[in-house]
Amino acid sequence: MITLKNVNKSFGELDVLNDISIQFEAGKTNLIIGQSGSGKTVLLKSIIGLHDVDTGYIYYDDRDFTNMNFHDKKEIRKEMGMVFQGGALFDSLSVEENVRFPLDMFSAMSEDEKRERISFCLERVDIKKADKLYPAEISGGMQKRVAIARAIALNPRYLFCDEPNSGLDPVTAIMIDQLIQEITKEYNMTTIINTHDMNSVMEIGEKILFINKGLKAWEGCSDEIFDTQNKALNNFVFASNLFKKIKSKL
Numbered sequence: 001m002i003t004l005k006n007v008n009k010s011f012g013e014l015d016v017l018n019d020i021s022i023q024f025e026a027g028k029t030n031l032i033i034g035q036s037g038s039g040k041t042v043l044l045k046s047i048i049g050l051h052d053v054d055t056g057y058i059y060y061d062d063r064d065f066t067n068m069n070f071h072d073k074k075e076i077r078k079e080m081g082m083v084f085q086g087g088a089l090f091d092s093l094s095v096e097e098n099v100r101f102p103l104d105m106f107s108a109m110s111e112d113e114k115r116e117r118i119s120f121c122l123e124r125v126d127i128k129k130a131d132k133l134y135p136a137e138i139s140g141g142m143q144k145r146v147a148i149a150r151a152i153a154l155n156p157r158y159l160f161c162d163e164p165n166s167g168l169d170p171v172t173a174i175m176i177d178q179l180i181q182e183i184t185k186e187y188n189m190t191t192i193i194n195t196h197d198m199n200s201v202m203e204i205g206e207k208i209l210f211i212n213k214g215l216k217a218w219e220g221c222s223d224e225i226f227d228t229q230n231k232a233l234n235n236f237v238f239a240s241n242l243f244k245k246i247k248s249k250l
């Protein structure tokens with residue numbers, strides 16, 4: 001579980017996050033949604049410690065991340081897995097070497113243990129057959145699978161995904177969403193996903209935080225989102241004609 005209490009962040013005169021409080025739950029896919037510029041990325045970066053918040057608290061389970069010393073923060077970082085926008089694989093490394101990278105950097109595993117772990121992760125995301133290929137030789141959907149395999153290599157308790165299905169066709173995007181949801185449940189991870197994608201919201205929105213102009217404007221799940229009376233959220237959800245039509249048929 002990750003808990004935010006009254007988090008504020010500004011850059012100079014610009015208040016980007018205003019008093020955000022929420023609990024992101026373990027074993028669930030927690031989504032952060034909102035219009036472009038609403039503060040999603042700043043929030044995600046604050047949670048993982050790339051930005052220091054001005055005031056407020058971020059707890060990893062019962063551990064106060066905000067007031068932690070450098071050494072303890074480093075320990076928590078070992079418990080985080082990340083899937084960045086576009087996959088962010090190392091182009092000069094093969095699929096297998098990309099998954100090996102965090103193990104070489106942050107684990108004390110023996111060579112045999114590493115090989116076993118790499119093989120397990122690649123099998124888990126169903127990409128074992130491509131282990132010797134390079135990122136440029138595989139499809140966008142496969143690259144995302146490799147990024148997920150790399151993110152889970154160190155068995156993280158917390159998984160962060162920034163637009164994990166951007167640039168994918170709708171069918172592959174849903175498969176990637178479902179894979180993230182499956183592994184979230186399997187390993188009881190606290191997964192936080194930044195997304196614009198309404199398909200993701202409907203498919204895996206077990207807990208959703210809607211930010212509007214840096215404020216928490218709504219919190220709920222995908223079943224509740226169509227019935228919301230929140231005007232800003234309604235504008236966001238029904239920006240697409242498809243969703244307007246779906247609502248009119250409900």
Ligand SMILES: Nc1ncnc2c1ncn2[C@@H]1O[C@H](COP(=O)(O)OP(=O)(O)OP(=O)(O)O)[C@@H](O)[C@H]1O
Nearest residue numbers: 011014016034035036037038039040041042043196
């Ligand atoms: N390092 C920074 N310095 C100053 N301002 C920043 C910085 N990072 C973000 N901002 C500002 O904070 C606001 C929120 O940006 P953020 O990137 O979090 O939006 P977002 O919701 O993630 O948008 P998008 O969906 O387009 O990625 C914007 O006005 C942005 O210009």
